[in-house]
Amino acid sequence: MYDAVLFDNDGVLVKPPKLALLREAAISAFEEFGVDPADEHLNEVMHSATPDGFRRVCEAYGFDPETFWKARDSAASESQLREIRAGRTTTYEDIATLSEFDRPLGLVSSNQQATVEFMLDYFELGRHFETYYGRPPTVEGIRRKKPNPHFLELALADLGVEDALFVGDSESDVVAAHNAGVDSAFIRRPHRTDYDLSVSPTYEIEGLPEILDIMN
Structure with missing residues (x-):
């Protein structure tokens, strides 16, 4: 079978x-662009991002989608790697x-x-x-x-x-x-x-x- x-x-x-870890990573990505995001926009990108939700965030702040997503993904990946190395x-x-x-x-x-x-x-x-x-x-x-x-x-x-x-x-x-x-x-x-x-x-x-x- x-x-x-x-x-x-x-x-x-x-x-x-942990969601708190992903939230912190998303916040750091927004900070790279000098933005203090609204909670609804933070939630759109911190976990399980969808194409429509991500597009709304980029339109709201005038972000270049590829540049912002690369920053968000890099921050999320780096935070996860730190947790693994630390044994958490x-x-x-x-x-x-x-x-x-x-x-x-x-x-x-x-x-x-x-x-x-x-x-x-x-x-x-x-x-x-x-x-x-x-x-x-x-x-x-x-x-x-x-x-x-x-x-x-x-x-x-x-x-x-x-x-x-x-x-x-x-x-x-x-x-x-x-x-x-x-x-x-x-x-x-x-x-x-x-x-x-x-x-x-x-x-x-x-x-x-x-x-x-x-x-x-």
Whole structure:
């Protein structure tokens, strides 16, 4: 059952960054442009930015979109790397399960490509994955992140499979899997205890070992 398994990263393999950290990074990006942002504009770019929301922010302050997004993404990536180096961001305890899969694995994250690459190297996870994708620090990268299936489809093509399972911790992951024509497993980690889905995943699990049961 399933020719491959694809994983989201943050909230699935590695514990997600704290929102306060992302907020501070977004504020620093605005400060680079000499702006004290309104809360509504700060919220538009600090986490899960959408193309429409980002466009509204740039129009409100007259920002060049590519220049501002690069500043925002750099600040967010650097803050996450500091947390990892300091030991405040860690992997989940069941991460060793990755060694037990007998089918190709891939990773598709909406985090920055540079951040994903650092995490895979720092936590020595790269050896498990035949392909991985993060988001480039560009406005086009915002448009192509999940729930857009773009990077999922690239990973599937890299692995040469069509029948795969995508494991994620958000509604956008479930929708991205649906858009890519693959099944989804929503993993309800502790930070998702009260998280409500308006879409139905193929499976709902609490830990990585359950995926092995699904595969068998």
